[in-house]
């Protein structure tokens with residue numbers, strides 16, 4: 001009949017369409033997936049990544065601060081006695097990072113913004129209160145002394161008079177004063193008035209003084225959106241309107257690396273670079289195995305020798321290329337090649353290469369043993385040095401100068417875990433310690449005969465990660481490639497089945513039609529042709545020897561398609 005024939009024909013076409021669709025999907029899905037991913041990940045005013053990035057509550061950040069309480073300041077000049085420290089804390093703050101003054105520049109595929117960070121004390125996650133008293137080195141006096149070190153002697157005499165009246169080598173302040181509210185220091189006021197020493201432009205001293213809710217402290221950022229090429233996403237192009245800083249000598253002054261929140265997808269780096277506004281320089285992280293967070297597998301990058309060593313070599317073609325883009329050649333490879341004499345040959349391929357011991361250009365003057373970063377220039381001339389907590393991964397000499405350091409990689413390592421398909425950071429532990437260098441200065445009685453020591457002041461642990469709520473959607477995003485792949489195979493399979501089914505059905509209909517013709521010739525049925533298909537097929541299985549006694553055996557043997565004999569044999573069925 002025409003309707004049923006049309007039906008199986010339509011079914012066959014439907015099946016064929018599915019087959020074609022399944023095949024195309026199977027072939028093009030990876031391409032489509034990466035297009036979709038690029039679109040979702042790259043920054044535009046309408047993309048998902050933009051919403052998450054701009055919204056300060058989407059990824060909770062916790063800042064844990066640990067102080068080192070200096071327990072024996074009176075023994076500083078006692079020979080054979082080392083400064084002793086007891087760790088206090090954590091004093092935990094919930095941090096909100098808001099992006100303000102966000103302006104997109106489609107002409108060069110960048111976005112400009114300022115960052116506003118707000119901290120809220122979280123008493124429940126803290127071990128101690130903001131009222132705890134902590135004894136520390138007198139940073140203000142040391143900064144001032146550091147500034148006048150190389151000045152003419154009569155300045156020293158004058159300064160000594162001032163210091164001996166008001167200063168002590170240590171201060172005892174509450175945690176709150178040391179961090180956010182700041183404390184007044186006579187020296188600061190005098191410095192402001194007399195302009196003898198060019199102290200920081202603040203009326204008080206506190207490690208985070210004036211930083212709460214400030215939109216200017218972190219500086220002005222200009223970051224690539226990845227609109228032109230997703231591989232550029234998140235790379236910091238300019239900081240404070242320039243692509244170099246004034247804090248280090250070239251090429252260490254380059255503004256390079258990720259701004260920290262975005263990394264290009266589908267890349268297998270053996271190192272990554274992040275620019276830290278806190279210490280005014282890029283940090284290099286080295287690949288260190290796989291780590292799982294909230295059920296999502298990521299690659300772990302840690303701070304190690306490439307950042308902390310005082311002799312890390314790096315190749316810089318004169319045209320300041322970003323390390324992110326040249327990550328295929330690591331400095332380790334380079335050093336190995338250099339040793340084997342092959343470096344020069346391979347370097348000839350690059351235009352005007354420049355090999356730099358970045359360890360040295362980051363020293364900024366006098367170098368130190370490995371493991372600490374000189375941030376003097378970035379911190380208003382205070383002799384500040386950043387290290388991993390408890391001088392982890394640093395030259396043992398730092399730990400041996402003092403008592404109380406217990407480095408432990410679990411607690412004190414600095415790492416970022418990136419999900420490799422999307423480049424999304426799933427777990428971050430940013431841990432750094434701030435140290436102040438105490439140096440003897442014989443012309444000042446306060447600093448006479450003190451040992452040259454790097455004093456740990458505090459360390460912080462900034463934790464951020466994919467939340468339990470976000471994890472399933474990220475999991476889906478990562479597995480969409482596989483899901484699409486299997487779906488396309490399923491569609492292909494289903495399509496083939498349907499085509500096959502339509503073919504079988506078509507054949508059956510042909511037979512069926514023959515039956516009908518015979519049926520009609522024998523005995524016209526009044527009920528017409530409205531018999532359902534299953535009933536018809538049921539009825540056409542008939543035995544040839546219905547009258548035979550040995551039916552069971554025969555039935556199975558002779559059972560086949562026969563024209564239905566209506567009427568006489570019906571009761572035998």
Ligand SMILES: *[C@@H]1O[C@H](CO)[C@@H](O)[C@H](O)[C@H]1NC(C)=O
Nearest residue numbers: 069070071088132133134135
């Ligand atoms: C820190 O050490 C001082 C002694 O140097 C002590 O008086 C003070 O209680 C300590 N602070 C805490 C919170 O234990």
Ligand SMILES: *[C@@H]1O[C@H](CO)[C@@H](O)[C@H](O)[C@H]1NC(C)=O
Nearest residue numbers: 086087088089090126127128
């Ligand atoms: C809390 O701080 C004290 C020192 O002030 C320390 O002994 C103790 O182990 C800390 N507790 C936790 C859970 O960290």
Ligand SMILES: *[C@@H]1O[C@H](CO)[C@@H](O)[C@H](O)[C@H]1NC(C)=O
Nearest residue numbers: 093118119120121180212213
């Ligand atoms: C930071 O500012 C906010 C808003 O004014 C305030 O609620 C919060 O307590 C401040 N944080 C600190 C640590 O002072």
Ligand SMILES: *[C@@H]1O[C@H](CO)[C@@H](O)[C@H](O)[C@H]1NC(C)=O
Nearest residue numbers: 105108110112222237238241
């Ligand atoms: C992109 O253009 C904006 C506006 O002209 C400018 O502020 C920014 O510095 C430019 N960025 C780069 C990397 O050239």
Ligand SMILES: *[C@@H]1O[C@H](CO)[C@@H](O)[C@H](O)[C@H]1NC(C)=O
Nearest residue numbers: 363364365366367374376377
């Ligand atoms: C640290 O940097 C400052 C200024 O950038 C420089 O004067 C000093 O020599 C450097 N090294 C040490 C150990 O202070």
Ligand SMILES: *[C@@H]1O[C@H](CO)[C@@H](O)[C@H](O)[C@H]1NC(C)=O
Nearest residue numbers: 310311367368369370371395
């Ligand atoms: C560089 O670091 C090594 C290892 O800590 C140390 O032995 C060496 O003295 C350091 N170099 C300088 C110039 O301080």
